[in-house]
Every structure is written in structure tokens, then in C-alpha cells.
Amino acid sequence: GEDVEQSLFLSVREGDSSVINCTYTDSSSTYLYWYKQEPGAGLQLLTYIFSNMDMKQDQRLTVLLNKKDKHLSLRIADTQTGDSAIYFCAESIYNQGGKLIFGQGTELSVKP
Amino acid sequence: KAGVTQTPRYLIKTRGQQVTLSCSPISGHRSVSWYQQTPGQGLQFLFEYFSETQRNKGNFPGRFSGRQFSNSRSEMNVSTLELGDSALYLCASSLVGQGHYEQYFGPGTRLTVT
Numbered sequence: 001g002e003d004v005e006q007s008l009f010l011s012v013r014e015g016d017s018s019v020i021n022c023t024y025t026d027s028s029s030t031y032l033y034w035y036k037q038e039p040g041a042g043l044q045l046l047t048y049i050f051s052n053m054d055m056k057q058d059q060r061l062t063v064l065l066n067k068k069d070k071h072l073s074l075r076i077a078d079t080q081t082g083d084s085a086i087y088f089c090a091e092s093i094y095n096q097g098g099k100l101i102f103g104q105g106t107e108l109s110v111k112p
Numbered sequence: 113k114a115g116v117t118q119t120p121r122y123l124i125k126t127r128g129q130q131v132t133l134s135c136s137p138i139s140g141h142r143s144v145s146w147y148q149q150t151p152g153q154g155l156q157f158l159f160e161y162f163s164e165t166q167r168n169k170g171n172f173p174g175r176f177s178g179r180q181f182s183n184s185r186s187e188m189n190v191s192t193l194e195l196g197d198s199a200l201y202l203c204a205s206s207l208v209g210q211g212h213y214e215q216y217f218g219p220g221t222r223l224t225v226t
Contacts, residue, residue, distance in 0.1 A: 030212070033215075041219060041220075042219045042220050043204075045214060045216060097167050098145040098167065098204075098213045099157045099168045100213070103154075105154065
């Protein structure tokens with residue numbers, strides 16, 4: 001079935017690294033995405049990874065994918081207070097086009 | 113390039129009424145997807161339109177419908193509103209690639225049903 005799970009909260013200190021985890025169940029995932037949502041706003045696409053890749057780095061962001069365990073993580077280096085937001089992972093499924101399945105979101109709180 | 117725009121940003125409606133929400137995609141994007149976001153259910157996919165055709169549909173009742181125009185702009189309609197339809201409705205547009213849909217979201221329409 002289609003299910004994406006994330007832990008709900010994460011609190012870190014400014015300057016530390018944050019790691020947000022996500023697990024998914026569908027083996028037909030093609031791409032996996034990370035989105036950020038700030039209060040009162042829509043979703044901002046941060047990065048994505050093709051399901052056949054293990055890792056992708058994009059400035060302060062590192063995405064790791066373990067396809068065998070269906071586990072995805074987003075690491076934010078040198079976390080800043082401006083990174084405080086809700087982070088969603090999402091998967092797209094082969095042959096289901098523009099349908100993304102989202103996790104519940106992880107609320108990241110960055111303390112100065 | 114202008115981002116995805118949604119109108120109106122806020123709406124208050126009464127139970128039993130109907131509502132139409134509008135979404136203008138990024139120029140050149142032909143796929144538009146709609147999502148409902150609530151605190152209880154999170155983000156749930158409603159439907160996707162591509163070239164004026166509904167290509168995918170989520171598990172929502174028939175009261176939820178949509179359409180897409182030749183300029184890729186899309187509308188969604190909810191008839192006979194219920195209290196549980198109160199939500200943030202988000203649309204996202206994307207270029208269609210090889211199974212890859214980089215979806216860019218609009219700011220959403222906040223619908224409150226009283």
C-alpha cells in the first residue's frame with residue numbers, strides 16, 4: 001500500500017546538524033521529495049532524489065536513500081533559526097503521474 | 113517567472129453551499145495537482161489534470177470535482193459543503209518529465225465552512 005511515515009517533532013540547537021527521517025512502503029516509488037512549509041505558506045520544494053540513487057547533496061542539504069529498508073533522510077548542516085518549519089517527505093509512484101503521497105510532516109524547532 | 117497563484121486566498125462559506133477555487137500554474141507547466149491539507153489527515157491528493165484531462169484521482173467523494181482549461185489554469189469545485197471540508201487547499205504545477213514531477217505549490221486557499 002501507499003504509506004509514508006515521519007516522526008512529528010525534532011528540536012536542535014542553532015549550528016548543529018538536523019536529521020529528519022522518513023519511511024515509505026511502496027516499492028514502486030520513482031522519486032522521493034522533501035518539502036518545507038512555513039506558517040501560513042504553501043510548500044517549498046527543497047530537493048528530490050531518484051529512487052535508484054543512494055545520496056544527493058545540495059549545499060547544506062544531504063539526502064540519503066536506503067531503498068532496501070525504504071528509508072529516506074534529510075540532513076541539514078549548520079541549522080539556522082530560519083530553518084524552523086515543517087518538513088514533509090513525499091513519494092511519487094510509477095504510473096501515477098502527478099500524485100504525491102506525503103508523510104505527516106516533521107516540525108523542526110531550532111533554538112538559538 | 114511568476115509562481116503558482118491561487119485565488120481567493122481565504123473563503124468563508126456556510127454548510128450546503130458550493131465553492132470554486134482557482135489555480136494558475138507556472139508558465140509552461142501543463143500538469144496541475146490539487147491537495148487538501150488538514151491537521152487531522154495531513155496532505156491528501158485530490159486529483160491531477162494534464163492537457164484538460166483528469167489523469168489521477170484521490171479518494172474523495174464526488175462532491176469534489178475539477179477541470180482544466182486550455183491555458184492550463186485549473187479550478188476545483190466543492191458542492192454541498194460540509195464542516196469537514198474546512199481545510200487549506202493547495203494546488204501544484206509541474207513540467208511533465210520522465211516519471212518525474214517537480215511540483216511547485218501555490219500559497220493555498222484557506223476554506224472555512226461554518
